[in-house]
Amino acid sequence: MTEISNKKVLVTGGAGFIGSNIIEKLLTQDNQVICLDNYSTGKPENVAPFKKHPSFTMIEGDIRKMEDCQKAVEGVEIVLHQAALGSVPRSINDPITTNDVNVGGFLNMLVAARDAGVKRLVYAASSSTYGDSEVMPKVEDKIGKPLSPYAITKYVDELYADVFGKLYGMELIGLRYFNVFGPRQDPNGAYAAVIPKFVSALIAGKSPVINGDGSFSRDFTFVANVVQANELAATVKLPEAVNTVYNVACGERTSLNQLIDYLKSLLSQYDPNVADVTIQYGPQRQGDVPHSLASVDKAKKLLGYHPQFKVGDGLKEAIHWYWENLSGKN
Secondary structure (H helix, E strand, C coil), X not given: CCCCCCCEEEEEXXXXXXXXXHHHHHHHHCCEEEEEXXXXXXXXXXXXXHCCCCCEEEEECCCCCHHHHHHHCCCCCEEEXXXXXXXXXXXXXXXXXXXXXXHHHHHHHHHHHHHCCCCXXXXXXXXXXXXXXXXXXXXXXXXXXXXXXXXHHHHHHHHHHXXXXXXXXXXXXXXXXXXXXXXXXXXXXXXXXXXXXXXXXXXXXXXXXXXXXXXXXXXXXXXXXXXXXXXXXXXXCCHHHCCEEEEECCCCCEEHHHHHHHXXXXXXXXXXXXXXXXXXXXXCCCCCCCECCECCHHHHHHHXXXXXXXXXXXXXXXXXXXXXXXXCCC
């Protein structure tokens, strides 16, 4: 597999869940890594292990401030742009801040990278861009209308990237992430992702609440697959592989009911009582897409992407971290 090595790399949002996993890998491969984060959703403890590493630099700053972006890209060869305000419900509650960060901040990073002569910028796009499209599996060139302000912002990023590639000769690659999970994912707060939220409830013996009847399905993607995709996108040489977008997923669908069964089975190895926790079903969530399944054929063909972890494998890898960090019983 192609890896990023001996490069100066900026990871925006590097104190976040995905960004910190990327940084951890890059630091094992003789890279100089700069992290830009304002800790709005990222956590200081996610980057604490890297602080003593001689090749790691932390910049506490905000992508909404051009001077912070300019400082962060100095001398950088590759930008891996993970900084964003995620969450569909958050964007419905506060569309203005979501837009300021995801669109305004992204545009700042594009301009700063362009002016600094950064050739390759890989950015976190989103499966939410598929919106109301009923095409299954999701293929990159067939999207519907967005169903949330968050989805609009991530689609606008793709449009900006397309224009900047054509106008300024930059190499920009968008990765449409599908329901990423793994170590360092925050289970707390109103906008927590579903897997750590379910795990946290099950460990505590509380009934997880499923929005809807549990039949909604997602292409859950272990974070190591996302790290792999970022490295491949950052290093690919094929001209036709740049200035486009790719699905980053496993290409398999898991319903929320199936997910709960997986989690109960794995967590029961640590605490047999988890098997007896009941499940609650609540109303469907506004802006939710019923089913999500990715085709990863394009990423396989042009990037050489082959997801190393299917959902069950990824959960097995992650479950120990979840238990150690969420149970308070380690």
